[in-house]
Amino acid sequence: MHEMGLMEDAIQIVSEDAEKHGFRNIDSVTLIVGDLSNVLPDALQFAFEAIKRSGESPLLSAQTRLDLIRERGRAKCTVCEIEYEPTQYLAICPECGMPFGVLLSGETFKIESYEGS
Ligand SMILES: [Zn+2]
Numbered sequence: 001m002h003e004m005g006l007m008e009d010a011i012q013i014v015s016e017d018a019e020k021h022g023f024r025n026i027d028s029v030t031l032i033v034g035d036l037s038n039v040l041p042d043a044l045q046f047a048f049e050a051i052k053r054s055g056e057s058p059l060l061s062a063q064t065r066l067d068l069i070r071e072r073g074r075a076k077c078t079v080c081e082i083e084y085e086p087t088q089y090l091a092i093c094p095e096c097g098m099p100f101g102v103l104l105s106g107e108t109f110k111i112e113s114y115e116g117s
Pocket residue numbers: 077078079080081082093094095096097098
């Protein structure tokens with residue numbers, strides 16, 4: 001489950017920034033997770049809860065929330081130029097059936113923001 005490592009990294013980045021700003025508590029962390037990012041939202045939530053319980057991140061409390069924003073996958077066909085939602089990386093165009101789609105979005109995994117005090 002690579003989500004554990006991703007979540008640990010995200011919490012570390014957020015914690016360091018929060019400490020720099022003098023925050024004592026992180027209320028919420030918001031991440032953007034693309035449909036095609038190979039990151040499973042459920043596994044992220046699970047990892048987040050485990051990190052909270054571990055007590056290794058002093059700025060996290062039982063009340064700290066993880067918010068996930070889903071980024072849908074979008075692709076554009078280079079042949080007929082329609083946009084569609086690919087179900088996998090090499091999805092064929094639903095219009096012309098050619099496998100020449102270019103991915104526009106859906107691969108994102110990043111920290112959007114956090115709130116603390
Ligand atoms: Zn097409």
